[in-house]
Amino acid sequence: MKATFTPSTPGVHDRALLGDDDVDDADLAAMVADLWEVPSVDLLDSVAQTVDYDIPSILTGARTWVRGRADAGDGPRDFTFFVKRVHHWRHSPAFAFVPPEMGDWARSAVPWRAEVLLYGSDLADRLPAGLSVPRALRVDDRPDETAVLWLEVVEHSTEPWDRTTYVEAAGLLGRLSGGARVAEVADIDPLPWHIQYFVQGRIAQTVLPGLFDDATWQHELVAPHFSSMRAELTAVANHLDPLAEEFAAMPHRAAHGDACPNNLLRRTSGEGFTLIDYGFWRLQPVGFDLSQLVVGDIQIGRRDADDLPELAEACLTAYAAGLAAEGLDVPDAVLRRGHAVSLMLFNGLPSLPLELLAEAEQLAAAGELTDERRTAMDHWSRQRAAIARYALDVLARTNPA
Incomplete structure (x- = not known):
């Protein structure tokens, strides 16, 4: 999952791709400030782009890059978030292939909450040296058995x-x-x-x-x-x-x-x-x-x-x-x-x-x-x-x- 993007347009915010997974500009600015560990930032522009990833998952509804620029007082800087929507697998297209008579059983057969709960936990502090997890800047846990995770981008080999x-x-x-x-x-x-x-x-x-x-x-x-x-x-x-x-x-x-x-x-x-x-x-x-x-x-x-x-x-x-x-x-x-x-x-x-x-x-x-x-x-x-x-x-x- 290499983070490659279409550059954002100066002064323009185009995150329509996120749909209901989006946040308002003030909340996005607050996440950037949290990511950079500064008191506040001025949000300059932003864009959303689908992650190029070809391995399907019944528990994942969307993977999106959100990229842009902000100013914390020392000039414009780039930021990037990985936005992931996870869900109960009844929301997956694959659920349509479950025989109707097995529907109730199938709904209870695949747990999906662990990732949501772990990103809101102190797991990072509990792992042995040599293991880490991405930092979650926001976890939107929804009543319809979906959740949206705003995560830091992890550079990796x-x-x-x-x-x-x-x-x-x-x-x-x-x-x-x-x-x-x-x-x-x-x-x-x-x-x-x-x-x-x-x-x-x-x-x-x-x-x-x-x-x-x-x-x-x-x-x-x-x-x-x-x-x-x-x-x-x-x-x-x-x-x-x-x-x-x-x-x-x-x-x-x-x-x-x-x-x-x-x-x-x-x-x-x-x-x-x-x-x-x-x-x-x-x-x-x-x-x-x-x-x-x-x-x-x-x-x-x-x-x-x-x-x-x-x-x-x-x-x-x-x-x-x-x-x-x-x-x-x-x-x-x-x-x-x-x-x-x-x-x-x-x-x-x-x-x-x-x-x-x-x-x-x-x-x-x-x-x-x-x-x-x-x-x-x-x-x-x-x-x-x-x-x-x-x-x-x-x-x-x-x-x-």
Whole structure:
């Protein structure tokens, strides 16, 4: 999410893009003064622009840059805010695809309040050294289950991660999970959540129908890469309830909830990270955050899975060291099992590329499925299969039976 803008016009305020998310000029001036830590500013001009960001979220309604100039008494200076509207997922276009008979259940299945509440909390003061969060200049919490967050812009490195970066992040996530002060806000979201919400929703509705369909396994994007795992994945699918019960019974600690590299902004200094997009923050089994850390970029096609087992092992070791640094004694077997069960439920079974099959069908129908696109899809499916293979292996290896 690089902050690139159309320059504001001197003396003009054009924030119409924000609609109801906007504030008046006096409030914007007050936020700029707060950002700059000065008594007051004269607001000179401002403009709003949509953030160029291509990863959808059911909990995010809008992402907008607000940029302009103000004068605190020493001449015009530029300012920038990142404005994010978050909401209950009933406001998401995706909610329209929920079967009517499941509407009431679906409304209660996805918590969304954590990010709003955390930006209004002292989380920044509780995090271990090396982790930070953006500063919130304003949090507008609305009665219609939406909220608008006005956040400082975080400068960060856009360099690709290497193993050292992943290992550093894993260690800090371990410290986050083990930290006593972080634990005090781990359950800040009052909305209840249980793993069965995910099993009965995401897995049962979007994964299992395709997994149990013979046509899926015959598809050219699936057969070469997943067919050898069909029996194993089907066995896991038939064992979902006991696996979910095991997940629920595990020791739970604070978790970011979606700790993929995209949500851990690498500081420009090269050391430490800024946490963003923690709408799924809550208590989760110890080791939960390792899953998205090591496979998140593979899932969205940003990196290959060639070194996944080795990378995951290095991250597990670093995460354990982070827990220990916070004085938390977690047996190695418990940590590894927590990682294995979490990974299988949230990444292993969902790795079956059902959305790619649907996309390929649509492109083919429109005559737009080129050889280049087919090759890219095949490569992505192969990487997703590597996630499934790793998930199956660690689940079997850590099975207490």
